[in-house]
Amino acid sequence: MKNGQAGLDRVDRTAEGAVCRWERWALGALLAFVVAALAGYGTYGRHPEWLAMQPSWAAGVYGAAFGVFAQGQVWLAGGVLVAVLMERAGGRWIPAFLALYGVSLASELAGTTWGVPFGAYRYGAALGVQWLDRVPVVIPLSWFCMAVASFGVARLVTGESRRWWRVVVGSLVLLGWDLSLDPAMSWVTKYWFWGESGPYYGMPWLNLVGWYVTGLALMTVLVWLRAERWIDGIPVTWLSWYWLANLLMPLGMNALAGLGGAVLATLSALGVFVAAVGLWGRRHAAGPTPVAVAVRGGGA
Numbered sequence: 001m002k003n004g005q006a007g008l009d010r011v012d013r014t015a016e017g018a019v020c021r022w023e024r025w026a027l028g029a030l031l032a033f034v035v036a037a038l039a040g041y042g043t044y045g046r047h048p049e050w051l052a053m054q055p056s057w058a059a060g061v062y063g064a065a066f067g068v069f070a071q072g073q074v075w076l077a078g079g080v081l082v083a084v085l086m087e088r089a090g091g092r093w094i095p096a097f098l099a100l101y102g103v104s105l106a107s108e109l110a111g112t113t114w115g116v117p118f119g120a121y122r123y124g125a126a127l128g129v130q131w132l133d134r135v136p137v138v139i140p141l142s143w144f145c146m147a148v149a150s151f152g153v154a155r156l157v158t159g160e161s162r163r164w165w166r167v168v169v170g171s172l173v174l175l176g177w178d179l180s181l182d183p184a185m186s187w188v189t190k191y192w193f194w195g196e197s198g199p200y201y202g203m204p205w206l207n208l209v210g211w212y213v214t215g216l217a218l219m220t221v222l223v224w225l226r227a228e229r230w231i232d233g234i235p236v237t238w239l240s241w242y243w244l245a246n247l248l249m250p251l252g253m254n255a256l257a258g259l260g261g262a263v264l265a266t267l268s269a270l271g272v273f274v275a276a277v278g279l280w281g282r283r284h285a286a287g288p289t290p291v292a293v294a295v296r297g298g299g300a
Helices: 002-016 021-045 048-053 058-089 094-114 138-153 163-188 205-224 236-257 260-283 290-296
Strands: 121-123 192-194
Touching: 021 048, 021 058, 021 236, 058 138, 058 236, 094 121, 094 138, 094 205, 138 163, 138 205, 138 236, 163 192, 163 205, 163 236, 163 260, 236 260
Parallel strands: none
Antiparallel strands: 121 192
């Protein structure tokens, strides 16, 4: 009984926002990896003529790094999140992982086969091994990582009791990521290729609709599986920084490539969300809301 009570106390503390030291270090490692990748892109990616000044093997190393860093960022982000989940939730997250991986894979397979729901596109080889030679293995993992983070971050606006409202908000948070991701990965670089031309850096508007619909499906699965019982055990401030760490890669690439429109669109979406958080916090200032926890710093 004593151990059980200690466990309940621990969950209560984590829900209030206490972040362990190793969780900070894990998040720092992810950020350091992203910064290193951006440094490489900002030098030789933006100035390929500099490779001619290097030894002959440098071009081959950079060419390999083009795939390694993109895949490595997803694997590292997945590893960091899984480590935190195992510590705070045991294995309770695994059914949700399998469900979200399956749903996002099905959505991507439909997109790369029939052009629904994102529009016509295909992946290149740089993202590694692919399911059915169509969808890289890392892509559904990336969906899972950011869906969990978005679902948790949506708690800042929705609180703990509005589960279905969190589906709507969480899907919007997830969509905000794509405002930077698609320009960076299909316009700045060529990790995937559109089969039709669109107005937003080559991306068709249908893709944004498809992202939101897929986001709604993923968030609905999380609600149906009562995932908030373990997601809410992760400090919302940590999830917010985790979400931002994953956003930094495409956002930084867009900034380095001079895609001011993509940067502005993403930051505008973030601004709207922050304003919504502030509004929610003022309306519920009397209680210990997640907004109040985040403003206090949440132990991060």
